[in-house]
Amino acid sequence: MTPHKRRTIFCGLQWGTTGSCRGNSRNGVARESLTMDCLKSCLDGLQRYVWSSTLKDSTWTSKEYEEYELEFKSYMQQNLQTLSPAEDFATEHRDDPEELQRKLQDLLELCKEANYIVVFTGAGISTSIGLPDYRGPQGVWTRKLKGELVSDDLGLERSAQLQPSRSHWAISRLHQNGFIKFVSSTNVDGLHLKSGLPKACLAELHGNSYVEECESCLKPFHRSFVTRTATGLFDHRTGRYCELCGGPLRDIIVNFGNTFEHVPSMEAQHDAAWLHCLKADLVLVLGSSLSILTACDLPEECLEARDGKPDGGKMVIVNLQRTPKDPLASLRIFAPCDEVMAFLEEALLGTER
Template sequence: MVDSFTSDDELRRLRERLRSTSWRQVVVLTGAGISVASGLPTYRGPGGLWTRPEAAEVPDAAMVAGEPSRVWSLFGPLRGPLRGAAPNAAHLALAEWESRLGPGQSFTLVTQNVDGLHTRAGSRNVVELHGSLLRTRCGNPECGLPPFEDVAERVRAEPCERCGQPLRPDITLFDEPLPVDAEWAAKKALRECDLFLAVGTSGTVAPASNFVRGAKYAGAWTLLVNLTPMQPRHPDFDVEVLGRAEELLPFLLGEGT
């Protein structure tokens, strides 16, 4: 049973519970919706990246293997807006919440986003499930060249200086496995969590869409903060809070009244 919290009185009660309980292990999952207030588009919502004509082909493992320059033509121009974006109040509220946790409390922020805004906001324990668009790596898994910071708005694949194979953005595309270290860190945190908060995510992209189930299995209290209701409703969320993350999170998580 999912309870929807939208009235002021309901939100105050929710805030008190979040503040009054000494959570042992907090896990937060964020999606593209948390970065909308920073001027970045979602993927599937109105005006989202995958709804645009130039993205008629969804970038996947086959595209990066056969047409690496096509991947760059889609993602390279996005680096400019990412460089110009700043963390919004939702990113900052999560970073401040993490900073207030005391001894014996753990906080893991798992993000599906590739914009790097959580780190820039000050969050320390960030797991980037889908990598970062502001990094580049070699497309040859045997090369050994480590991913490197890169903000160049490339529109075609360039050769790796070490092995000559095409470079690629350091992000996870469709039909590609998650980075092993990131997936392990996320699942480890979920096994021990007692509070699971998802923010700005459609809940449709696996495996992140299954994280709430893992948290619920561990006995966690589970909340979703999103602009629109999840369709269909996910039975493993205890609470659904509808509204803008940049307004709700400072109220629910901040120290003010």
């Protein structure tokens, strides 16, 4: 049994272990003060939610989310007393232009030297087209913990009309030209498929909001609408039935506390991602906080020396905020994903789009 099979697919937050709070960015404010303000704001919002009796949606009132709230409250109280900049996963950083150009050239050389490149994507590759991330300054979890009202559909109803981002298109074209072998994603917006990336070359680790599958024959059905209609975290039936065998259809979204038992088809997605990361000699992480178990551990599977890569592989992380996996990265780039992928596509394919 592979390591990731022994663990729960926990599609939620790991604040208690990573401190992944992302605060608002203001020019001229010191990072420590900025993060302290964010911590206080989030704690105030969290306390309002803990004592509120008005929440009615299943995610925010679930046992799993309640446990997360308690962990986060403890984390907040500790960090309000002794804030450690080295553990600051809140503040956004940007490499200065000269440093960014140097890092982009380093990335280009790594890509040219690599034989098997795997890309791992998170919500950060979709923010440029208007979809929210989770832990950014305007992220879903950041706003929720500050006491703001947040739609439970996370903007997915609107994403059906959205076109893929610059990063999505670049990934698809680089795959078509043989540079990228496989893509693993924690996103559920379906934009990788819309960009033309073949399903056989994609692992959607947390599901796809526009897919439902038969509970009996496992036949998947791709829809033009968000398929999830259930309200319970462990309830996935959509109320529709299979066009082939008549069995009940279910969504494939991995919710708080869900395991392979609740979303069986996700086991194959994790297996595929795990195997490709083992083979990779370069994993490029784009727009992920790398703090969601068990997906966050997959990119580093490339690092160990194996047949075909006696020196092991390398991991590159592109994200505006620090991640818990930064110490493992050979190259750490603080820049928007679209900017990095536009450079990479033009440099490798000689195209400008």
